[in-house]
Amino acid sequence: MVLSNMLKLLLSSFVLISFMACETEVSSPQVLLPQIKLTKETFEVKKSEVRRGQGFFQALKNVDIQNQLALDLINSLRDEVEFSKLKVGDVLEATFNQHKELVKFSFSQNPAEKHIVSFDGKTKKWVYSFKEQPTYWYHRILEGELSYGSTLQDDLIAQGLERSVVAEVVNVLLCKVNFRMNARMGDRYKVLLSERRFSGKTIETKVLYTSYQGKKAGFSQAFFYEDSEKGSTYTAHYTEDGQALIRSGLRYPLSRLHVRSGYGYRWHPVTGKRRMHRGVDLRGRIGTPVHAVASGKVIQSTYNKYAGNKVAIKHRDGSVSYYLHLNKRRVNRGDWVRSYQVIGTVGKTGRVTGPHLHFGFRRSNGRWMNPMNKRMIATPKLKGARFVKLQQQIAQTKGLMQDLELSKVSKYLIAEIPNLKTPKSDHFFKFFSEEKALGKPKEAQFLEVVMNTENTPARDLAKI
Numbered sequence: 528m529v530l531s532n533m534l535k536l537l538l539s540s541f542v543l544i545s546f547m548a549c550e551t552e553v554s555s556p557q558v559l560l561p562q563i564k565l566t567k568e569t570f571e572v573k574k575s576e577v578r579r580g581q582g583f584f585q586a587l588k589n590v591d592i593q594n595q596l597a598l599d600l601i602n603s604l605r606d607e608v609e610f611s612k613l614k615v616g617d618v619l620e621a622t623f624n625q626h627k628e629l630v631k632f633s634f635s636q637n638p639a640e641k642h643i644v645s646f647d648g649k650t651k652k653w654v655y656s657f658k659e660q661p662t663y664w665y666h667r668i669l670e671g672e673l674s675y676g677s678t679l680q681d682d683l684i685a686q687g688l689e690r691s692v693v694a695e696v697v698n699v700l701l702c703k704v705n706f707r708m709n710a711r712m713g714d715r716y717k718v719l720l721s722e723r724r725f726s727g728k729t730i731e732t733k734v735l736y737t738s739y740q741g742k743k744a745g746f747s748q749a750f751f752y753e754d755s756e757k758g759s760t761y762t763a764h765y766t767e768d769g770q771a772l773i774r775s776g777l778r779y780p781l782s783r784l785h786v787r788s789g790y791g792y793r794w795h796p797v798t799g800k801r802r803m804h805r806g807v808d809l810r811g812r813i814g815t816p817v818h819a820v821a822s823g824k825v826i827q828s829t830y831n832k833y834a835g836n837k838v839a840i841k842h843r844d845g846s847v848s849y850y851l852h853l854n855k856r857r858v859n860r861g862d863w864v865r866s867y868q869v870i871g872t873v874g875k876t877g878r879v880t881g882p883h884l885h886f887g888f889r890r891s892n893g894r895w896m897n898p899m900n901k902r903m904i905a906t907p908k909l910k911g912a913r914f915v916k917l918q919q920q921i922a923q924t925k926g927l928m929q930d931l932e933l934s935k936v937s938k939y940l941i942a943e944i945p946n947l948k949t950p951k952s953d954h955f956f957k958f959f960s961e962e963k964a965l966g967k968p969k970e971a972q973f974l975e976v977v978m979n980t981e982n983t984p985a986r987d988l989a990k991i
């Protein structure tokens with residue numbers, strides 16, 4: 528009897544010990560080692576899309592990721608993904624192990640790219656990686672003439688161009704053309720598009736060139752300039768002499784723009800509570816110069832434990848811009864500052880998870896607004912090395928358009944003059960002869976390939 532009681536006790540304590548061992552599996556992996564060998568690892572993958580009206584935090588719930596885990600994921604992706612650019616249909620994928628623990632998460636804003644966060648069991652940290660499939664840029668020219676009663680916008684939409692791209696073209700030309708007063712029937716427009724395609728779909732579009740010619744409107748053209756730094760605010764449309772084609776607005780507070788956290792209600796990265804975020808958090812390294820977005824008078828240059836080093840500037844129209852968490856403040860209360868003057872540097876002072884600039888904007892009526900809805904401009908005019916680069920890019924754009932236009936007419940030319948050859952269109956003739964040898968001219972594909980030979984590897988050319 529005593530023996531069996533002792534046995535019971537022994538047994539229950541054994542159960543207790545093994546139960547405790549389960550509880551502490553994280554800190555004592557030796558205990559669990561035999562178990563791991565016995566159980567086969569199984570994973571469950573949950574896939575979903577961002578739905579209408581959902582922010583990233585809400586979208587994570589679609590794949591059963593919530594609360595602190597959701598905040599951790601958001602914080603580890605913030606510097607790579609701009610959540611303010613979330614679209615309906617963006618894909619989320621969560622992989623859980625047999626203990627229902629999240630081990631991997633991926634997020635795709637287009638089918639060719641994946642942002643992946645995996646849990647590293649050794650360091651107990653989320654590790655970020657980026658996976659990209661090869662894609663190609665294709666070029667095409669869109670041209671047309673306004674018919675009676677039509678507008679440039681209507682025409683471009685009718686040609687099948689995506690609305691955001693139409694808006695880009697129209698906004699650029701609006702800087703030069705007063706459509707309401709001067710647009711006329713018979714006016715001509717031209718747009719050079721560079722389209723990034725993946726499995727038959729356009730996943731990104733750049734408007735490399737746009738022009739408008741009218742009896743009343745005259746001739747205007749705009750060239751796309753792409754800065755070498757990703758996210759540079761200098762990447763925009765310019766005239767041939769470097770004038771920025773963005774209707775006058777504020778200067779950007781930083782030269783690179785990546786919104787880590789947008790304006791509006793959000794779950795606070797530190798407190799985890801839902802609160803109104805009256806501004807945007809812009810990514811920046813400690814020490815990066817912060818610029819005044821417009822001229823004005825410094826009405827605050829202070830430190831407190833929440834905002835850290837803070838500067839506020841009142842502008843001529845009564846609006847106020849705010850710059851928080853600065854490392855250094857370079858202005859004092861009462862100072863007058865010029866537009867784009869350096870007023871401090873990016874820091875991580877106050878209640879923050881890491882270095883960034885909190886940039887806020889208050890209208891003259893005292894209401895807060897999303898500063899990203901203000902028109903902003905990197906520079907009124909490109910200068911120095913950037914201007915030189917603009918000239919190089921303009922030359923490339925013009926060359927590309929010549930090639931495209933040549934390829935449109937050259938199939939007739941070739942029939943007439945078989946030995947015609949120009950250095951610029953070498954690739955075109957090479958392809959044409961191969962195509963002819965195969966005896967299957969496919970005009971549409973053929974033209975497309977010609978337009979893009981420089982971006983297309985030879986193996987892909989051979990497939991067509």
Ligand SMILES: [Zn+2]
Binds near residue numbers: 806807808
């Ligand atoms: Zn903020």
